[in-house]
Amino acid sequence: xxxxxxxxxxxxxxxxxxxxxxxxxxxxxxxxxxxxxxxxxxxxxxxxxxxxxxxxxxxxxxxxxxxxxxxxxxxxxxxxxxxxxxxxxxxxxxxxxxxxxxxxxxxxxxxxxxxxxxxxxxxxxxxxxxxxxxxxxxxxxxxxxxxxxxxxxxxxxxxxxxxxxxxxxxxxxx
Ligand code: SF4
Ligand code: SF4
Numbered sequence: 001x002x003x004x005x006x007x008x009x010x011x012x013x014x015x016x017x018x019x020x021x022x023x024x025x026x027x028x029x030x031x032x033x034x035x036x037x038x039x040x041x042x043x044x045x046x047x048x049x050x051x052x053x054x055x056x057x058x059x060x061x062x063x064x065x066x067x068x069x070x071x072x073x074x075x076x077x078x079x080x081x082x083x084x085x086x087x088x089x090x091x092x093x094x095x096x097x098x099x100x101x102x103x104x105x106x107x108x109x110x111x112x113x114x115x116x117x118x119x120x121x122x123x124x125x126x127x128x129x130x131x132x133x134x135x136x137x138x139x140x141x142x143x144x145x146x147x148x149x150x151x152x153x154x155x156x157x158x159x160x161x162x163x164x165x166x167x168x169x170x171x172x173x174x
Pocket of ligand 2: 091092093094095096097098099108109155156157158159160162
């Protein structure tokens, strides 16, 4: 499930996208993620969410007659993943499982999206604006109102240290 990490790997940071596009200009970034999952030993099904016809056509173009990754393609993925790991983004997929258990209704995923926006693009004003909308527009509580109960971390499939990350959000964006 979630080979494209909730869509995040479909539009990776520019430096990662460049590696993938240099290797195969006509392949979508999402296709690399889905093919990586399909190529793993023991995998017989890859569940990839699609939200429009174009995405379905793209998925079908390489999964209808799936061919295992070549050693060269595996090297491209390794290079891209090393590049991606250099960027300190929070690996949140916006599944919002954490939101269902948070007693304070902290806008966790939206706060992380704002923080990632700042990390990737360096636009502090826009990131703060996003964070304000998370609170004023969506009615969530601010990151600094977290009571550190830890319920969210037990529910997070990405094993994110949510309490620590919220502290950083509060420091940078509030
Ligand atoms: S640790 Fe904070 S964000 Fe997580 S569930 Fe508790 S109050 Fe909510
Ligand atoms: S459970 Fe984890 S991955 Fe899902 S929205 Fe919350 S922080 Fe993000």
